[in-house]
Amino acid sequence: MEQDDPAEALTELRERKPSRLELLQVAAGSGLAAYAVWALLLQPGFRRVPLRLQVPYVGASVRQVEHVLSLLRGRSGKLVDLGSGDGRIVLAAHRCGLRPAVGYELNPWLVGLARLHAWRAGCAGSVCYHREDLWKVSLRDCHNVCVFLAPSVLPLLEGKLQAELPEGARVVSGRFPLPTWHPVAVVGEGLDRVWAYDVHGGGPGGQAAPAPSSALVPRTPDPQAADHCIVDPIKTQ
Secondary structure (H helix, E strand, C coil), X not given: CXXXXXXXXXXXXXXXCCCHHHHHHHHHHHHHHHXXXXXXXXXXXXXXXXHXXXXXXXXXXXXXXXXXXXXXXXXXXXXXXXXXXXXXXXXXXXXXXXXXXXXXXXXXXXXXXXXXXXXXXCCCCCCEEEECCHHXXXXXXXXXXXXXXXXXHHHHHHHHHHHHCCCCCEEEEECCCXXXXXXXEEECCHHHCEEEEEEECCCCCCEECXXXXXXXXXXXXXXXXXXXXXCCCCCCC
């Protein structure tokens, strides 16, 4: 019995065009692989949350982080990032002197990634990341709050912020504004736009302060004022 030449078989395999069925199988396999990655990394945090309160993870850009820091410049006290994702905003805020800096994230994989970033930056013992539902987090001792959430959850978040934040607290919202609060400052353009809101009114339950007309004009951070607080693009991506 004559044996096939391995070289000839390999050449024939390379020259053969895949059939439609084979292409369909490859596409289906790629789709299943993508779904598996999504289910492994993103879905675990959604299982205990109602559909209307679920927020997909989209990491903040370097420009967005810079804008957040510009609106928190000169402030002190505890910073909390609700839905902290991979932890880049918490880490950057800690570097700029906002301490303690704490992130709350429901997805365990993102919490682990945030802790890895903090360890690589030498800040593992200085910043905190907790796997916890943001709706169950108490904000009564928080003076600086950062949120990058979907518009569908912001109306509900307003009620929580009004009920729990102390007087003088500042809320910074990225990508989308709080629907009924009046910002005291706006920075950036498009998806990089960030809004700042101040709480007043005698303790928890205070309302957002009205904004002067000049504060509603989009602006960019002052580069000279930001020299002391530079966002590392490697650590925030």
